[in-house]
Amino acid sequence: MKQSTANALLKAYNSLQEIVVELYDEFQKAVENKDDADASLLEARAEILFDQAEAILAVLEEQNG
Numbered sequence: 001m002k003q004s005t006a007n008a009l010l011k012a013y014n015s016l017q018e019i020v021v022e023l024y025d026e027f028q029k030a031v032e033n034k035d036d037a038d039a040s041l042l043e044a045r046a047e048i049l050f051d052q053a054e055a056i057l058a059v060l061e062e063q064n065g
Contacts, residue, residue, distance in 0.1 A: 001063045006060060006063065009056050009059060009060055010060060012053075012056055013053050013056045013057055013060070016049050016050075016052060016053035016056070017053055019049055020046050020049050020050045020053065023042050023043075023045055023046035023049070024042075024043075024046050026038075026042050027039055027042035027043045027046060030042055
């Protein structure tokens with residue numbers, strides 16, 4: 001894998017991690033406010049993005065041996 005590709009994937013991974021943290025923070029607020037619909041939506045989106053971030057990390061680790 002070219003270094004530029006690895007760099008782009010790492011940047012995407014880091015960005016996704018930041019977004020996941022933000023979504024989970026908002027999820028917690030929604031839970032505290034008993035806003036179940038928003039909490040469910042936020043949690044679902046956070047989980048999907050977390051899984052995508054983990055998939056990117058797996059690709060990077062696989063390529064680096």
